[in-house]
Amino acid sequence: MPVRVALENTTTPSHVSGANSRRNSFQSCSLLSVGQAFSGTQNVSSLQKDEAWRVNVRIQGCDLEHGYLCGTMEALNVPMADTPVVTFWEGEIVDTKNYTFFTGKWEAAPEDDIRHWTKFESFGPLLGQVELDGGKSADLSNYPYIFMRWKEQYFVNVGTDCGLTIAGFYYVCFSCNDGSISGFYYDPNSSPFQKLELKATNDGRSGFSFSSYELQ
Template identity: 80%
Template sequence: MPVRVVESSAPSQVAGQDASNQHALSPACSLLSVGRAFSGTQNVSSLQKDEAWRVNVRIQGCDLDHGYLCGTMEALNVPLADTPVVTFWEGEIVDMKNYTFYTGKWEATPENDIKHWSKFPAFSSLLSQVEADGGKSLDLSNYPYIFMRWKEQYFVNVGTDCGLTIAGFYYVCFSCSDGSINGFYYDPNSSPFQKLELKFTNEDRSGFTFSSYQLQ
């Protein structure tokens, strides 16, 4: 949710891209499941000033077989908003069966994809294969990281005049070992490489909770 006031109505398409490839993610990654919560920051600094927002994320749905997940994202200290801003997002899991490392939409070129994925150290060992054939020959079933794209669909509790844009999307890297999440926001009209850093939150132990929102 970067600082550019733009309304977006572009829907996310959840559809298979390479159904013939049977590589799939291991279902053993229990930290990526419905109800899991994460907390951290998004750096929205610009040339004019340094700024970071506190961010909470909760997974509302997850279907590994179809490479799909969805959830809510809450930004707490947005300067132009009187209340925390909550958005609903849908995600694509890069599993080489449903989705590959190449986005193919949302104004992202293959060059943009490689540039953003390469920001994650966990991607370095995959780079040469992705450049060679798009990564179609990779088997990510036992890889300790899960790569995703998150696309915010709409604002849950505020209007589009809240001072934020949801025109872009996030490149995301999820660690199966500790549930940590790193991401970079891509929108050609926003500050580049806005970094998202989240940690898994054990609600039972920490008492961390979200406000309740009804999703339409």
């Protein structure tokens, strides 16, 4: 959720067209489950200044069979906001069954997809296949990383005049080994490659607490 430039209406996620019929299922990962919390930062630096926000994320829903998850994101030290800013997001899991590496919406062309996915070192072995067919024929079921897109849908506790934008979305890479998350925000009207870095937390048992919000 970078500094507001413009807001656009959210769209319904588009599913894979003509994808491989093989029904991949990801390895079980307890750190990618409902209730799991993550904490870290988002770098929102621009040419004018260096800036990073503390960010908390909690998974509210996860359906690996349909490549879906959702959650809340809380930015704590946003300069133009009096309170932490919370958004609700929905995610697409790149599983080659429901979604491929090609976004096909949100103003992201295939070139933008490749440019962002290749920011993740873990994506390297998949590049050739993705350039060929979006990775539709790749078997990701036992890959140690899970790739996703997170699209913020609405503000939970503030209005749209809070000074931030949710017009873009995040390219996300989740490590099945340690639950760490890295991501890059994409919005043609915002600073490029704003990096999100999160680590799984024990939700209070290690000193981190996450506020509760009622989602409408």
